[in-house]
Amino acid sequence: xxxxxxxxxxxxxxxxxxxxxxxxxxxxxxxxxxxxxxxxxxxxxxxxxxxxxxxxxxxxxxxxxxxxxxxxxxxxxxxxxxxxxxxxxxxxxxxxxxxxxxxxxxxxxxxxxxxxxxxxxxxxxxxxxxxxxxxxxxxxxxxxxxxxxxxxxxxxxxxxxxxxxxxxxxxxxxxxxxxxxxxxxxxxxxxxxxxxxxxxxxxxxxxxxxxxxxxxxxxxxxxxxxxxxxxxxxxxxxxxxxxxxxxxxxxxxxxxxxxxxxxxxxxxxxxxxxxxxxxxxxxxxxxxxxxxxxxxxxxxxxxxxxxxxxxxxxxxxxxxxxxxxxxxxxxx
Ligand SMILES: [Zn+2]
Numbered sequence: 001x002x003x004x005x006x007x008x009x010x011x012x013x014x015x016x017x018x019x020x021x022x023x024x025x026x027x028x029x030x031x032x033x034x035x036x037x038x039x040x041x042x043x044x045x046x047x048x049x050x051x052x053x054x055x056x057x058x059x060x061x062x063x064x065x066x067x068x069x070x071x072x073x074x075x076x077x078x079x080x081x082x083x084x085x086x087x088x089x090x091x092x093x094x095x096x097x098x099x100x101x102x103x104x105x106x107x108x109x110x111x112x113x114x115x116x117x118x119x120x121x122x123x124x125x126x127x128x129x130x131x132x133x134x135x136x137x138x139x140x141x142x143x144x145x146x147x148x149x150x151x152x153x154x155x156x157x158x159x160x161x162x163x164x165x166x167x168x169x170x171x172x173x174x175x176x177x178x179x180x181x182x183x184x185x186x187x188x189x190x191x192x193x194x195x196x197x198x199x200x201x202x203x204x205x206x207x208x209x210x211x212x213x214x215x216x217x218x219x220x221x222x223x224x225x226x227x228x229x230x231x232x233x234x235x236x237x238x239x240x241x242x243x244x245x246x247x248x249x250x251x252x253x254x255x256x257x258x259x260x261x262x263x264x265x266x267x268x269x270x271x272x273x274x275x276x277x278x279x280x281x282x283x284x285x286x287x288x289x290x291x292x293x294x295x296x297x298x299x300x301x302x303x304x305x306x307x308x309x310x311x312x313x314x315x316x317x318x319x320x321x322x323x324x325x326x327x328x329x330x331x332x
Contacts, residue, residue, distance in 0.1 A: 010076070010078050010301075010302055011075070011076055011077045011078060011264065011281065011301050011302060012077070012078060012079055012080070012081070012263075012264065012301065012302045012305035012306065012309075013072070013077045013079075013080040013081065013264060013265055013266050013268070013277070014080075014081045014209075014234050014236075014263035014264060014265040014304075014305045014308075014309075015081060015083060015176075015211060015234045015236035015263070015265025015266065015267055016068065016080045016081065016082055016083065016265070016266060016267065016268040016269075017082060017083055017084070017085075017267075017268065017269065017270075018062065018063070018065050018068075018082055018084070018104075018105070018108060019059070019060050019061070019062040019065075019067070019068065019268065019269035019272065020060050020061065020062060020063040021057050021060040021061070021095065022063055022095050022096055022101065022104060023084060023085075023096075023101050023104075024060055024087075025087055025091045025093045025094045025095070026053060026057060026093055027091045027093050027183075027185060028087055028091055028183045028185075028186075029053055029056045029057060029060075029183075030049070030053050030183075030185070031182075031183025031184045031185035031186060032182075032183045032184065033049060033052045033053055033056065034049070034184045034185075035184060036052060037049045037052070059269070059272070059273075060269070062269070063104075064107075064108060064111055065082070065108050065111075065112060065116070068080070068268060068269075068277075069112050069115055071268075071276050071277035071278070072115065072277060074276065074277065074278050075276070075277040075278035075280075075281045076278075076281070077277060077281070078115075078302075079114065079115050079116060079117065080115065080116055080117075080268075081116070081117045081118075081119060081144075081145075081265075081305070081309065082105065082108065082116050082117070082118050082119070083118075083119050083121070083147045083176060084101055084102070084105055084118065084119070084120050084121045084147055085121040085147055085149040085152075085178070086098045086101075086121035086122050086123045086126075086130075086147075086149065086152070087149070087152065088101075088123065089123035089125050089126060089152060090123070090152040090153055090186070091152075091185075098121070098122065098123075098126070098130075098133065099133055102120060102133060102136070102137050102141060102143075103141075105118045105120065105141065105143070106118075106137075106140070106141035106142070106143075109141065109142060117143075117144040117145070117309045118137075118141070118142075118143040118144065118145075119143065119144065119145035119146060119147040119173075119174070119176050120134060120137040120141075120143045120145070120146065120147060121146070121147040121148065121149060122134045122146070122164070123149075123152055123154070124154060124158060124160035124161050124164060125154065125160065127160075130164075131163055131164065131167070134146065134164060134167060135167055138167070138171050138173065143173075144173050144174075144309050145168070145173040145174045145175065145176060145309070146164055146165075146167075146168055146173070146174075146175045146176070147175075147176050148161070148175060148176065148177045148178070149177075149178050150177060150178060150187075150190040150191040150195070151178060151181075151182045151183075151186035151187050151188060151190060151191050152186060152187075153186075153187050153190060154190060155190050155195040156177055156195040156196040156198075156199055156208075157195045157196075157197075157198045157199055161199070162199075162202075162203075165199055165202075165203045165206050166203075168203075168206045169203055169205040169206050172205075173309075174206070174207040174208065174209055174232070174308050174309070175206055175207070175208050175209065176208075176209040176211055176234075177191070177196060177208065177209070177210060177211060178191055178211050178212065179191050179192070179193055179210050179211055179212050179213065179216045179217060179221065180192075180212055180215065180216020180217060181216065191216075192217065192220075193210050193213075193217050193220045193221050193224055194220065196208050196210060196224065196231065197224065197228070200224070200228045200230055200231050201228070203230075204229070204230055205230075206230060207230045207231075207232060207308055208228075208230060208231050208232065209231075209232045209233065209234055209263065209308070210224065210225075210231065210232070210233040210234070211233075211234050211236055211237075211265075212234070212235075212236055212237040212267075213225075213233035213234065213235065213253055213257065213262075214235040214236075214237065214238040214244055214249045214250040214252075214253045215237045215238065215240055215243040215244050215249050216237075216243070218249050218252050218253050218256075219252075219256070221233045221253065221257065222252075222253055222256040222257035225257045225258055225261035225262070226256075226257070226258055226261075231261065232261045232262070232263060232304065232308065233253070233257055233261060233262055233263070234262070234263040234264070234265040235250055235253060235254075235262065235263065235264060235265055235284070235300075236265035236266060236267035237267050237270070238250040238283075238284060238287075239266075239267075239271045239274060239275075239280060239283060240271075247286075247287040250284075250287050250288075251287050251290065251291050254287070254288060254291040254292055254300075255291055259292060259296035259297075259299045259300055260299050260304060261304065262299070262300045262304065263300065263304050263305055263308075264281075264284060264300050264301050264305075266280045266281070266284075288300065
């Protein structure tokens with residue numbers, strides 16, 4: 001358990017998840033693996049779907065994020081934003097209730113003081129219970145934002161979400177929305193950036209972050225970032241070769257999206273089999289350094305996240321993370 005000052009990297013990873021099956025249900029993992037099975041079958045390779053799902057689930061045992069912190073230390077990542085999607089409304093095989101998942105994320109914050117911020121997920125169709133729970137997350141656990149997962153079957157402009165956006169305005173915390181395709185048993189069409197336009201206009205005090213903008217609707221995300229003062233985007237998922245061949249989506253986003261709106265993110269644990277966090281950071285910097293000058297790179301690697309997540313709401317219960325580590329230590 002390190003204090004932020006012990007890590008000199010200064011990088012912020014703005015998009016990760018706790019690698020634990022307590023928060024990620026089997027049906028979600030299975031929905032992703034069906035595409036691998038389809039590919040194997042096409043290639044005439046025997047595909048064992050259940051076995052692949054078993055193996056993926058066995059990898060989801062970092063319940064307290066200790067392994068993630070080890071890899072952050074190794075990579076020079078000072079702090080990370082943990083996103084907790086609420087799958088409990090649409091996927092009914094979750095191990096825990098969303099309230100239990102909130103509590104466990106509160107404990108992760110305590111265990112690794114200064115190393116995480118949490119954006120908490122609630123499915124708006126849980127109604128008033130979800131609103132009460134989300135506010136408790138902000139007040140009692142010190143969470144710093146709302147994570148929405150439209151592929152579960154709702155859109156960013158759904159009126160059910162407006163009370164949540166009002167709460168985010170009151171607490172001065174951002175909203176992050178998954179964009180584009182995901183597990184094959186969920187809806188893709190609901191997760192389009194266009195649905196964020198109206199809430200971004202109606203809630204100018206709330207910052208909206210479009211996730212996976214280097215691989216899904218890259219031009220639309222860059223356009224919204226350029227013209228809506230309160231719309232941001234993260235690059236998580238840039239490692240996925242099929243949707244970002246040769247880093248093209250990423251370099252396109254970095255060229256056309258304004259640097260003061262873009263956030264570095266790895267989407268741990270999705271790509272943990274491919275490389276350690278240090279490797280993903282290097283991969284990103286390889287492309288980013290070709291496109292961005294030093295000051296712009298600093299914005300993307302750290303400063304935009306500090307502006308968005310710096311505790312400034314009423315009764316901030318998390319330690320102040322600014323000024324604890326210099327930019328100078330960013331791995332070369
Ligand atoms: Zn993610």
